[in-house]
Amino acid sequence: MITKIQKRSFYLLFLLFTFTISSVAAQSTVVTGVITDAADKRPVPSVTVIFKGTKIATKTDAQGKYRLSAQMASTHIEINYVGYKTQSVPVKAGQEQQINIILQEDSQSLNEVTVNSAKKAKYRNKDNPAVELIRQVIAHKSLNRxxxxxxxxxxxxxxxxxxxxxxxxxxxxxxxxxxxxxxxxxxxxxxxxxxxxxxxxxxxxxxxxxxxxxxxxxxxxxxxxxxxxxxxxxxxxxxxxxxxxxxYADVNIYDNNIVFTNSQFLSPIADGAPAYYKFFITDTLKNQQPQLIELSFIPRLPNALLFEGKIYITMDGKYAVQQAFLKTGKDVNINFVRALEVKLNFEPDFRGKFHLVKSHLLMDFGLGNEKGRGFKGERSVTIKxxxxxxxxxxxxxxxxxxxxxxxxxxxxxxxxxxxxxxxxxxxxxxxxxxxxxxxQMKSFKRMMDLVTFFFIGYKNLGPVEIGPLYSFYTFNNLEGFRLRFGGRTTTDFSTRFYMDTYAAYGFKDEKWKYFFSGAYSFNNKSIYKFPQSFVRASFRRDMSIPGEEAVNGVQEDNLASSFRRGVNDKFLYNDFYKVEYQQEYLNHFSFNIGFRKWTQSPAGNLVFARQTDLGPQQLSRLTSTEFNLRLRYAPFEKFYQGKLFRERIIEKYPVFELDYAAGVKGLFGGENAYHNLTASIDKRFYLGQFGRSDVRLEGNYLFGQVPFPLLRIHKANQSYSYQVYAYNLMNFLEFVSDHYVSLNVDHNFNGLILNRIPLLRRLKLREYVTFKGLYGGLRNENNPLMNSSLLQFPVNEDGVATTYHLGNRPYMEASAGLGNIFKVLRFDVVRRFNYLDHPDVAKWGLRAKVQFEF
Known part of the structure; x- marks a missing residue:
């Protein structure tokens, strides 16, 4: 039986419990909102929001939204995110409220990291806890990739x-x-x-x-x-x-090297990172799950292709990267790039393994200082x-x-x-x-039309365009003053049929030159755009310099090529009849199959002569007919398509080419039967902090007996500009081969040496070294010295031979140069190592090149 005293005690306890529950409920604090970036107003994911002085925390989602609640009378929330200033924001205790936060970037330089001691300690890797931590991160990379x-x-x-x-x-x-x-x-x-x-x-x-x-x-x-x-x-x-x-390529911090534009940066968690970076433990975040260590880093060498910034490492034994903020220092040697910032966010899956959910990249480009006009590039990637x-x-x-x-x-x-x-x-x-x-604005169209004409070279007139501008006037020793006028149809004329033509006149040789082509596009696209699928027929009558023209015998004239060094007196008049079918596929495999008839006539001081039973005989022309096949595979290739050419955006992926030509004797006047096979590989190698190398390996073999104009005339350069894929101290028509292998290596050190010289490193110059080697020969059946019935090698006015074949020694030349001069120039000192007894050759040369690169 319950007494009155027990009843009163029960009621008292009930009222006390109810009051306690109500009091706790009244003190419950709930905060919601959206967190955005002050600069671009975009939501920021994975921002840590925590009730100050507690372990109660949350993170924003991909839309920057958060919700934080606690059964206590909290008065402040704290907002933390790598690369931004930490904020402490007051809240109304015991209430539900919405607070939107705008994050301000933390622009403080990490170069100001100091060690607080009476005497500044010398930085060292040995017994450094920050270095031991980064080595654990490196050791666990394979598990976190x-x-x-x-x-x-x-x-x-x-x-x-x-x-x-x-x-x-x-x-x-x-x-x-x-x-x-x-x-x-x-x-x-x-x-x-x-x-x-x-x-x-x-x-x-x-x-x-x-x-x-x-x-x-x-x-x-x-x-x-x-x-x-x-x-x-x-x-x-x-x-x-x-x-x-x-x-703005993808950024994978777990790779040893990260490529931006044409530069390769060493990741702060690369295998060899402790040799290039200084690391400092600057904070521990124990209110996170898992707990994090804030690791700051700066480059040992300010101008090197390295980052400064912070990474947040999990303290759960997996040593995964949870957040990262990377940026370049103001002195880093990247052309035109004044600033670069990368923010990376990782989240755990159900196993606790972190994967990338957000990356944000900013680049500031410009010619001048940070305050000058420039270009801003921005890329954001979200993964779900x-x-x-x-x-x-x-x-x-x-x-x-x-x-x-x-x-x-x-x-x-x-x-x-x-x-x-x-x-x-x-x-x-x-x-x-x-x-x-x-x-749609007429004023903008007029402005762009003018820019296109001067920088690309074509004036658009709707169905046709006139150009190119840079070929309107040129000069050479054969033609003297040369004028050229040309044009071609556009997609406004037809998306199926394309025509291209020009006419040129030399005032010294008093001859007209001309070209015409007609093409049909199978995919109803411009024949100049990827993927190409067309058939084309063309005729060209023009002059050329043996050894200067491209492999297919076509030479595009321009004013810059008119200035040449040394003796330049041997020319050809060419008639080309050509039919071809070009097909490209989305995987960047392509083939070109065609037929051409090529008639060559000597001009200038070039003579086609041979010995016969009746004595010396001069020929006025040489005719060949051949079928051609070109196979090309360039995986993951990207390029900029110009009006006349494609500029390949060089990356690490190789480019394979295979060319085959079969000469048919007796067909349309063809005078020789032969088979010509050429294979090449182009590849860029990134070598980390030692720069990058562009390598080209090429080989050729010609089967059959042919006169010297049909041999491989090795590409020479007698201009004052530096050409990467030509021999810059070789004369035109100096070397011919019926079999050879060549190696071309162009290495850019990216300022590796000059960045260490205090006064010079401000200029942000870059060092280049190049090696070019050519090893081959000429079989007796194609050597006019062994077979007098062949066309004889050309000679100069003194009767001395000016065309040779390679002997037991390879032809070699090398160069050392400086690039990034005034942002756009490269100068190379070129050295030729052998065959120096040939007439009119130089042992040394200075060459210049306009070279835009980042």
Whole structure:
């Protein structure tokens, strides 16, 4: 039986419990909001938000959103993110509230890291806990890399923008921009690129990635692709995208080297990183799960291709990178690049293994100092739906590595709104409309038309374009003053049929030269754009210099090539009849099959002469007919497509070429039967802090008996410009072969030596060394010294031979040069090592080259 006292005690305890519960509930603090970047207003994922003085923390999602709650009366939240200033923000205790945070970049230089002691300690790797930590990270790289799983798949959203930056109000308000004010945008003046930017390019891409370890295969399916489109007559839109992608390549901190533009940076967690970086433990974050160590680093040599920054390492025994902030110092030797920043974010999967979920890259380009006008490039990558070790059928990995899904380039706004993996502001999306509006403005069209004419060389007149400008006037010893006028049709004329023509006249030889070609495109695209698929027939009557023209016998004249050194008196008049079929595939394999009839007539002091039973005989012409086949494979190749040529964006991937020509005697007047086979490999080798080497290996063998004009006339250079793939101290028509192997190595040290010299390192010069070797010979059947019935080698006015074949010694030359002079010039001192007894040769030479590179 319950007494009254017990009842009263029960009621008292009940009321006390209820009050306690109510009090706790009343003190519950809930904070939500969005965290964005002050510079570009974009949401920032993986930011740590914590109730100050507690271990209660959360992280923002891919949209920058967070939610933090605690059953206590908290008064402040603290916001931490690598590369940004830490903030402490007051909150209302015991309430639910929304607080949006704007992060400001932390621009403090890590070069100011100091050691607090009475006497500054000398930095050393031995017994340094920071170095021991980084060595553990290096030792665990193989476990933390993507490739350690049997399969990996994920979706990736890629956003890229390129803008004119750091524009002053005075520049913005110039008369020329009066009608273009809608293009300008503003940003934080402390951000990379400065205040007032003029966006000129934007690209978004959504892709599905598949990776299989064994057998190794990567498959990338582009689900959606959207980018700014300029007038195709003025700008190659795909080429712009390819070039920007090359500049803003994917960043994998677990690789030993990270390539930006044409420069290779050493990763702070590369195998040899402790020899190039200084490391400092600058913080421990015990309120994280897992706990993190903040590791700061700076380069030992300021000008070297190294980073400074911070990485956050997990303290769970896996030593994985959870966040990273990398940037270049102001003295780093990258041409035109004034600043570079990279932010990387990693998140754990269900196993606790960290994978990349967000990367953000900024580059500031310019000719002058940090305050001058320049270009700002920005790329952001978001990764979601990350899955590992899921077996897929072989059909998923079959076919091409890069695939464009049907309709990927025509996705509507609704698709993008539903499928973007990241938030992009309306101010960014308006760039599409701005550029479309710009492209319709007559004043902009006139300006771009003028720029195209002077820099590319063609004047667009709708269905046709006139040019090239740089070939209008040239001169040489045979023709004297030469004028040329040409043009070709555009896609406004037809997307199937293309015509190209020019006419030239030499005022000294008083001869007309001309060219005409007609082509039919099978894929209804321009024959100059990838992937090419066309058939073309052409006729060319023109002059050339033996040993200067390209392998196919076509020489494109320009004013710069008119200035030549030494004796230059041997020429050819050529008639080319040619039919060819060109086919390229998306995997960058291509073939060209064709037929040509080539008639050569000697000119100048060149003579076609041979010995007969009746005495010396001179020939007025030499005719050959041949079938040609060229195979080319350039995996993952990217290039910029110009009006007349493609400029390959050189990367680490090799390029293979195989050329075969079969001469047919008796067909259309062909005088010789032969088979000519040439193979070559081009490859760039990145050698870390020692720079990079571009290597070309080539071999050739000619089967059959032919006169010397049909032998391989090795490519010489008698101009004052430096040519990478020619012999710069060899004379025209100096060496011929019917079999040879050649090696060309052009090495760029990227300032490895000069960066260590205090006064010179400010100039950011780069050292080059080049070696060129040619080893081959001439069989007796093709040697006119052994067979008098062949056309005899040319001689000079004194009767001394000027054409030779290689003997037991290879031809060798080398050069040492300085590049990045005034950002655009390279000078090389060239040394020829042998065959110095030949007439009119030089042992030394100085050559210059305009060379733009980053």
């Amino acid at each position: 993507l490739e350690s799983d049997s399969t990996v798949e994920y979706q990736q959203y890629d956003w890229m923008q390129f803008s004119l930056s750091n524009l002053s109000e005075k520049f913005k308000n110039k008369k020329i921009f009066k009608n273009y004010q809608f293009l300008f945008d503003e940003q934080d003046s402390t951000a990379v690129g400065g205040k007032n930017i003029l966006p000129v390019y934007l690209r978004e891409r959504l892709s599905q990635y598949y990776y299989r370890k064994s057998p190794q295969k990567t498959k990338i399916i582009t689900l959606a692709d959207k980018h700014v489109n300029f007038d195709d007559g003025l700008v190659d839109n795909n080429a712009i995208g390819n070039y920007f992608e090359r500049m 739906n990350y899955k590992t070790n899921i077996p897929r059928p072989d059909s998923v990995y079959s076919g091409e590595s890069l695939v464009m899904a049907a309709g990927a380039e025509n996705r509507d706004a609704a698709y993008w709104a539903d499928n973007r993996l990241d938030t992009i502001g309306k101010d960014k999306l308006k760039i599409y409309g701005n550029i479309d509006t710009l492209g």
